[in-house]
Amino acid sequence: MTKSFHDRHILHRVNLTIPSGEFFALLGPSGCGKTTLLRLIAGFENLDYGAIYIGNKEITKLPVNRRSVNIVFQNYALFPHFNVFENIAYSLRIQGHQNGSVEEKVQKMLRVFHLEDHAFKFRNQLSGGQQQRVALARAVINQPDVLLLDEPLAALDFKLREKMLVELIDLQDELQTTFVYVTHDQFEALTVADHMAIMNHQGEIEQIGTPKEIYEFPISSFVAKFVGTTNLLKGTLCQLESNPTIKIPNLGRFSLHIPEKKGWMKEGCTASMSVRPEKIVITKQEGSYPSSNRLKGIVSQIVYYGRSTQYSVIVNNRFKIRVFKQNEEHIFTENIDYDDEVHLCWQKENTLLLEQ
């Protein structure tokens, strides 16, 4: 499908199949069109070209209120003049259900979402997490085929966000409804998703895969940089057949591991090597780790995160390599400080070759 506003492509030839009954995350930078994609599925926007199907049923031309799709908005959009009970009951009332069945269904939802004590409160009397639960309950009470979540946790603080993420996973497990979760937060996407899609600034989908595939085997430098952090080094490929290496000007040659040769990989072409910071070992003693690739540099920055520490190492006065070290001990046996000379080593199996 394609969608543009004022001649500017928001979504460009997006072809996406979301597996039924899965927790699917759409991850992309701000303004990449992921929210537009969600609004297209919900029916708030019309497609310029293409079609949307749920199962075998085409819904492209179906009006919003007749789609078996419900959405949880970023700011929840709870009705301020209705209490929690009536907010959750809204879609049932619209369908003209009898009071008895409305009562029964809403009570069940209140129980599922731990909102029994708040049934008669109004929006402004609820905390962010409670509002979130009401919005969820309101959206799932009709058992939609697809539940769309538009950055639902963006307005919550960190601790609550972690808690709600777990609740969302449990909820999806229980309902077995297809969840489409839009976020720009890679941590959220990696945590909740069964499968995820990465979108780029041009409104195209770069890669679809499980969180592990996306993180460990990104297919482009955009994905590698956007999901997690990585060290990207540009150079030329050589000895592709015997012992593949990449020659990086002013830095040296590094062995690569290429499990599967792709079409663009040719002798002498430019490419990028990606090494995740946590896959590099940092040490002051030379040769203490057997590894295929090594570098020597000066520590220029140390960021302590608690469970790990990030070191920025300057090599040859121009390359900045980032390294994560797990803080396994209370007291480090080897204390690395600013301006220390350190050795960086990594296995060729932990490198990844990306198209330029």
Added chain:
Amino acid sequence: MTKCICVGKKKIHCFWNNRERQMHALFHKIQQNGKTHRFFAIGSPALVWQLIFFYLPLILTISSSCWRCSDTGTFQGWTMQYLGSLFSKMHLNVIAYSLILATVTALLCLLIAFPLAHFIAFRSGRHQTTLLFFLIVPFWTNFLLHVYAWFFALEQTGFLNNLLLALGLTQTPIHFLNSPFSVLLMMVYCFLPFMVLPIFSSLEKFDKELLEASNDLGASLRQTFIKIVLPLTLPGVRTGFFLVFVPAFGEFIIPELMGGDKQYFVGSVVSQYILGSETQELGAAFMALSCLFLAGAACVIHCVFRQISTYLTRTVR
């Protein structure tokens, strides 16, 4: 209806009691903080102004309707004869007609203003300010000029009749002037902005995501309007209704000029009594009486809006 009024009075009673209690609490707090002087320093100019130029004349006017004066104008005692003489069919008719005129004007304004405000708030995009500007701009010219402009447009040989004749919609000129039609037309024309602006401001604050949420949960446009838009903009509608109703009740230039002398309204009767010789007391008394009716009508309207509001947001149980 009677029930409504009773409920309204009770509510008002409660309201005043509450208000009194709140004021007491407020005063207490202010005195405790030793900031009494500051409170009065801020409030006093407005209070004094209101007292001298509004409440004092009001009390004087109303009480003067009960004065018995000699021929030379000296105060001789109290009397209820003027007030009593007003409870005639003719006077009550005038009040009833004024109430009807004000109600119909407000309802017509509402019918026109809501779609207009909706359009300006939701659909006009970047032209919003321009449209609001054009709504206000006719009121920069003199009010009497408007009335006369309409007067000439509606004449037998006026613009509207010429147009209708030219289009062949009518064979003989229609008598627009001196009819309820022309009065209502002018009233609606003049009071429309007072209805549009409050509704517009409540629609403008409206979170459009709520409309999408309602639509997404299965509601049609009509259901969304009734269940979401209307209850949330009702305060704006009520403000607009009062802003039109109250001045429309006392309006006297428009009925006078457009309605001829077929039907008297409160405004014209009061002005005639006050300006006439030896009927000032009657005018004051009539004003007091119509104020009473206006207050009653306001209570009824308030109750009606409350009922609508509770009906729209009713919850089972």
